[in-house]
Amino acid sequence: MPTIKDVAERAGVSVTTVSRVLNNRGYISEATRKKVYQAMEELDYQPNEVARSLFRKKSNIIGLIVPTVAHPFFAELTAYLETYAYSRGYKVLICNSQLDASKEQEYIWMLRRNQVDGIIMASHTLEVEEYKKLDLPVVAFDRFISKRIPYVTSDNYQGGRLAVELLLERGCKQIAHMCGSLHLDMLANQRHRAFMDVAEERKVPYFTVETDINVFEVEKYEELLSDLLTEHPDIDGLFLNSDIMAIAAMKVCRKLGKRIPQDIKIIGYDDVSIASLVSPQITSIRQPLAEMSELSVRLIEALLEGKPVEVENCLPVQLMERETT
Amino acid sequence: MPTIKDVAERAGVSVTTVSRVLNNRGYISEATRKKVYQAMEELDYQPNEVARSLFRKKSNIIGLIVPTVAHPFFAELTAYLETYAYSRGYKVLICNSQLDASKEQEYIWMLRRNQVDGIIMASHTLEVEEYKKLDLPVVAFDRFISKRIPYVTSDNYQGGRLAVELLLERGCKQIAHMCGSLHLDMLANQRHRAFMDVAEERKVPYFTVETDINVFEVEKYEELLSDLLTEHPDIDGLFLNSDIMAIAAMKVCRKLGKRIPQDIKIIGYDDVSIASLVSPQITSIRQPLAEMSELSVRLIEALLEGKPVEVENCLPVQLMERETT
DNA sequence: ACCCATGTGTTAACCGGTTGACATATATTG
DNA sequence: CAATATATGTCAACCGGTTAACACATGGGT
Known part of the structure; x- marks a missing residue:
């Protein structure tokens, strides 16, 4: 896979200049900008997000833990949430806990090791202590974990x-x-x-x-x-x-x-x-799964930005009257 | 978050020794091993997978692209596949293409930038050319993409x-x-x-x-x-x-x-x-979704290991006779 | 003539972890 | 006694990308 060095060579500029173009920082002439973009295209270059994550200490990944995505409710939740998260520049790691506390713990550790930006917990909760250690944004979905962890629910x-x-x-x-x-x-x-x-x-x-x-x-x-x-x-x-x-x-x-x-x-x-x-x-x-999903992602973002958030985030429900009544 | 340096300090050893313990390489005495593990526990340290991925050029992430996980078939596929992949040490990034070719392309680029180890494609296929460029393992699910890309299907x-x-x-x-x-x-x-x-x-x-x-x-x-x-x-x-x-x-x-x-x-x-x-x-x-999921992951692993694989991987179906006949 | 803006390059350090090469000390074995 | 094994540390480079500081060149404005 081509790296920034290859792009610099192909464009006839320095690695620093390529980085300036990638990040749109510093002075860059139009001619140089074009040369760099053309080199990227010719080499089919795309920046390595792993390297960027390491440096920026931000992975743009959200971990979503559900009991099982095979359940229609969690399937639809996952679809809405991933779609919205992706539109906000996040990727979603899906985790099926099968409502097993030890699997849930394992997933939390895995997500932590992978430097996810936040966790949306829609599964059975572990002891509150485990969350206190996490030191990363957690949003509970349809669950109350602690007074310190915001949750999204409906009425x-x-x-x-x-x-x-x-x-x-x-x-x-x-x-x-x-x-x-x-x-x-x-x-x-x-x-x-x-x-x-x-x-x-x-x-x-x-x-x-x-x-x-x-x-x-x-x-x-x-x-x-x-x-x-x-x-x-x-x-x-x-x-x-x-x-x-x-x-x-x-x-x-x-x-x-x-x-x-x-x-x-x-x-x-x-x-x-x-x-x-x-x-x-x-x-x-x-x-309102779409709204609840969107709110969950927004809360993760707000926590990442250090903004204060409401712990309780409750949306209204709606009666859909059909043929079984 | 504590790093390997903090662990080394706490244990009174060098960073190299901690790395030796983490990876079980080189000579390590039992006493030192215990000291290091105790320090990790005291500091609540877990290795940063982002740093490791950068070095090893292996993320242990599989990208799964489905039309929408809200659909029961893809929901169940995702549940089986993630469960099996996780048991093999992989994490799964879920992507909902909504059968939109440009979204599919975007997801492929995103997965590539994120250095996923492989892609399981269960969505609408783009032009074959896009896959030729990828230079990473791809397995097609219930789709034929090209003679070079293995696919898992049923009869x-x-x-x-x-x-x-x-x-x-x-x-x-x-x-x-x-x-x-x-x-x-x-x-x-x-x-x-x-x-x-x-x-x-x-x-x-x-x-x-x-x-x-x-x-x-x-x-x-x-x-x-x-x-x-x-x-x-x-x-x-x-x-x-x-x-x-x-x-x-x-x-x-x-x-x-x-x-x-x-x-x-x-x-x-x-x-x-x-x-x-x-x-x-x-x-x-x-x-047989469970088997098809397992086979998909195994094919990704085989491709990663440079092993030859069959392009066509076809599993038998089964008639489940119930009340509508 | 001086100052500032523009444009690009060089250098070095960093993000966290890995690892090879080599040094040093000690213990064991033949 | 010599060779080898064991154990740990030091040093440096690397994975790919980012960025600050500074150097140098050129052009424009006061």
């Missing part, structure tokens, strides 16, 4: 409220909420808080189903839902913590002969693309 | 055959295939070839529907399928080039009052997770 409580209120508005008399483990201190737990609050306000009987921490065993969703609906056949409204869970619920309802939405209404969460693709189309609480 | 022809033969076995009398643009020279076109071959062998009437190059406009799928099934209501078998298309087909069939699989049978492709999640579960031709 989970409002999302829960909107969902339950719609169920009640549509005439549901007995409702259930399926969510992740409430023992994990997740921001999404506020959806459940809202679910209970509204149900208790309106004196509507309700049930809660928690999945295990390994939240991506879809068969488990189906099993839990099947048990729930078998034990409580009068449940006529389901609020689920993801569209994937909602799809599982739809499947279970079909098996039990319950018509959607006539016999049972279903509301999912996230509003990933698949929600409007399946039939019936899923009513979902939409998290 | 598309066999996949097409399996699909059509199952439709016919299930009694279909009139079938249709929905695929991407056949003007693009894609390996997936062999599915269509097989579709036609079998239909013609068995003298079964058939139709073909091609989508535009921008293949992810799902509404377009629905529109094309709606038109097709309205114009040809006797079609009783659909073979679609992805599970996402299959889901769109299911939706259209519901709207037209066609029962699946009683009135019309549907077969998708890829066998992404969502295929078995929806109801009815989709019969799909399964591409």
Whole structure:
């Protein structure tokens, strides 16, 4: 691969002059500038970002840690985030933690060794101590890590409220909420808080189903839902913590002969693309992934620039009413 | 961030000795080794991979270019590939080309500047010339770029055959295939070839529907399928080039009052997770994504080591028969 | 005539880590 | 006693690019 020395030789100037042209610093005549650009083109030269990173102590890389990018929510998050980050001059290293604390730790160390400019953490959090050591910008996504680490989230409580209120508005008399483990201190737990609050306000009987921490065993969703609906056949409204869970619920309802939405209404969460693709189309609480992604990257940039940032960055959700209600 | 000099000072040895310990080279006594490791731990030191990459001319980074990771197929591909690559000591830079040739070119340049060890290209191909210039390992995923660039694919022809033969076995009398643009020279076109071959062998009437190059406009799928099934209501078998298309087909069939699989049978492709999640579960031709991902990474490694590799790397597909047939 | 701006080159140090060559000291082996 | 192995340090160069300081030449303006 050609280096700056090769370009200097080809253009008949010094390495310093080539560097001046590359960085547009100092005095440079037009003739010299043209000569240098032409030499770069003839040699098919591109500056080595590794060398530049070493010198500038800035890699322009962001590390993104997700449970698994195979999950539609994290897939769409990654797509938005990488697209925005790239438009801001950043590259994204993708890391799948599989919600394994030791893998998460390994990835954090790897990202640190690779001098990433920042980390966006969308996975299970380690002990807070690990983050204190990091000495680089971290933004938590849909998670609260510590008072010192900014996080981007959407209004989970409002999302829960909107969902339950719609169920009640549509005439549901007995409702259930399926969510992740409430023992994990997740921001999404506020959806459940809202679910209970509204149900208790309106004196509507309700049930809660928690999945295990390994939240991506879809068969488990189906099993839990099947048990729930078998034990409580009068449940006529389901609020689920993801569209994937909602799809599982739809499947279970079909098996039990319950018509959607006539016999049972279903509301999912996230509003990933698949929600409007399946039939019936899923009513979902939409998290503004594009905006959340953009905000995450901007927070990383602000932290890099030493600017003060809000720790809590909460965006509104939106009810996308479709055919399952 | 602590450097090797800080470690040397803390341990009371020279920088060279620390480097010897880090790399396990030369003579090192146990006592010295322990001192150095203890100093690293006390200082929370981790070697700077940027500096190492510069010196070794090896970044241990693989660039993965996909059309969009938001698409379930590429999401699952990315998850498998990153997981395997990481287990082999590689990091993955994710790039979403949006099937835009100029973005693809930009990403290739960016990856080159960042001294990635190799590129796995799962997006729309640029002109072959661009790859000739690259001077780094490239593996094409489900694409043929040139005789010099190895590619990983699955047996598309066999996949097409399996699909059509199952439709016919299930009694279909009139079938249709929905695929991407056949003007693009894609390996997936062999599915269509097989579709036609079998239909013609068995003298079964058939139709073909091609989508535009921008293949992810799902509404377009629905529109094309709606038109097709309205114009040809006797079609009783659909073979679609992805599970996402299959889901769109299911939706259209519901709207037209066609029962699946009683009135019309549907077969998708890829066998992404969502295929078995929806109801009815989709019969799909399964591409072995885990194996294909692993093979892609191994090919990059072989190319890096200067080992000869096969240009064509074709893995078998598998018919996953479910409820839509 | 002097000062300032423009333009380019030379030199050296640096970013963090690696490594070869060689020096010095000590211990072990034949 | 000599040769070899072990152990550690010193020195310098390198990976590719950046940049400051200074030198030198030329031209323009006051």
